Amino acid sequence: VGETYFFRDSRQTDLIQRHLLPASAAERHGAPVEVWSAGCSTGEEAYTLAMLAAELGMGRGVRVLGTDLSARSIARAEGGLYGTWSLRGVSDTRRRAWFVTSGASYQVRPTVREAVRFRAANLLDGTADRFDIVVCRNVLIYLTAGAVRHAAHLLRDSLRPGGWLVTGASDPPIAVPGLERVQTPDGLAYHRAVEASAARSGPPAAPRRRARPSTGQTPPPVPAPAAPASPASPGPLTTEQPETAPQQGPQQQQPPGPAPAVLARRLGDAGRRAEALVTVERAVGVDPFDAELRYLAAILHLDGGEVSAAVDAARAALYLAPDLGVAHLVLGWAQAARGQDAAAARSYRAAARELAALDPDAGVPCDGQPAGHLAAVAARLALMAGGRAG
Ligand SMILES: C[S@@+](CC[C@H](N)C(=O)[O-])C[C@H]1O[C@@H](n2cnc3c(N)ncnc32)[C@H](O)[C@@H]1O
Known part of the structure; x- marks a missing residue:
């Protein structure tokens, strides 16, 4: 920790x-x-x-x-x-x-x-x-x-x-x-805020929970990611009020072209992990409330052996979308990679529970594979990790 x-x-x-x-x-x-x-x-x-x-x-x-x-x-x-x-x-x-x-x-x-x-x-x-x-x-x-x-x-x-x-x-x-x-x-x-911040009260706005379903289509060729911002020209700051941020801002900031999650998937599928990760991290900066982006970051980190970063990203995805079964699954993988078998077993069980609640033949959000298949995989992994944990 x-x-x-x-x-x-x-x-x-x-x-x-x-x-x-x-x-x-x-x-x-x-x-x-x-x-x-x-x-x-x-x-x-x-x-x-x-x-x-x-x-x-x-x-x-x-x-x-x-x-x-x-x-x-x-x-x-x-x-x-x-x-x-x-x-x-x-x-x-x-x-x-x-x-x-x-x-x-x-x-x-x-x-x-x-x-x-x-x-x-x-x-x-x-x-x-x-x-x-x-x-x-x-x-x-x-x-x-x-x-x-x-x-x-x-x-x-x-x-x-x-x-x-x-x-x-x-x-x-x-x-x-x-x-x-x-x-x-x-x-x-x-x-x-410089003025009147103390005068405003009331409960905090709940974070937006969003997870876009995968299209399941064959990916077209991969374009290059956008060039990074020049370090010498930090550029203007833009502000967003928390209550309105989910509807505004991100759309203004997104470059034209495929959505970052789609682009990152194509880059990842093409073996261009580092570029995929840059795309995801930049998109997270623009839209920190997007659970799918956090989930993709977790997978990309895990692919690169960055296990702690994978755990952090999967947890962030689950904070935004606690019912995102595939994020529980990737968290379990990362925990198992760290030798935390008891924690991994818990994550796999949560994955199996969430995935089993979906239509078994439908593609699961953020992944596209049939929910029934992934639920069975998660249940098997839970048993194995539970066995190792003793
Ligand atoms: C992963 S480290 C982060 C260190 C540093 N901020 C960084 O990002 O590199 C998390 C730290 O948070 C501390 N922590 C966790 N809960 C806390 C709390 N309620 N109050 C103060 N520190 C806490 C832990 O003890 C741990 O040292």
Whole structure:
């Protein structure tokens, strides 16, 4: 559960560095920008935030708080000493700039550590502190839907008016009054309205549940995916209110051509997994409420042996569409690949239950194979995984 590493998800670190830190510094008029890494695990994310600010020359102009439920993780975070696994994907330039090597380990430099403090705390207890930027990534994915709604309100309330919230690409989308979804070329963020956010009340809007059925047609030739946005030109931000976002925004953002899920399937079928994944991840950024996209991401990650990412994506699909039998199935595969046989057996049983509730001869949503066949497969896998679990 504590899986984390420095500069995780370059799209999001770009978003924070190019848009959110400069915007917050401008809002604060010289006062330090306050940043919260909520669910920071062993601290890599919190230090990364301080490093991103330091690279902008903000130095002492930023203060980062890292919190986590696990006191043991917080103790390790405070030590600031990491192995190479925590620095996977970090460039040599950044390694040299922000770490001192100590044998086979890397010590975060004192200038960065001075900007960061840590505290053991439960996100669901809320906080009296107020922040300009809150980063809560890959934490909501582990909470129940009710706890996610509670956390979403608390996270909103932890923001100063005009503040920003960033969740993980695989986290369930959140929708609370006073928090706008903002689509940028570098991904999705949430923005606390500057005025009157506290005056609005009422229950949060339920996330949209959507899963498009597969057409089952033979795929035509595969076009190349759209070119990525230029890193030098982040482009304008577009905002969406949570209540209206499902009907607006995504349609304006989609490039012409086949729907991303269709395109990703064709790319995946053609063995172009990496391109398929890019297509899916970009589409998730545009429409985080689409269960089919999350399910496709899970399959593509699993194909590439990225088992943890597959589990996260399958869970996100099931948060949006709890009755999506094939997502239970792929979650079971991923759990079995991790050797979690008892969990896999539970997922397979859930898959069998959902799939058995469908017309056995009809193609199942998001897959197209007959439901009866897949239900039988899931039931068999449940028995085998249950047997291994003992
Ligand atoms: C997968 S790690 C994510 C670390 C980091 N945010 C990242 O994305 O790399 C999830 C962390 O969330 C923490 N966590 C889970 N539930 C929490 C809660 N209710 N309050 C605070 N932390 C929580 C876990 O202890 C774990 O360290």
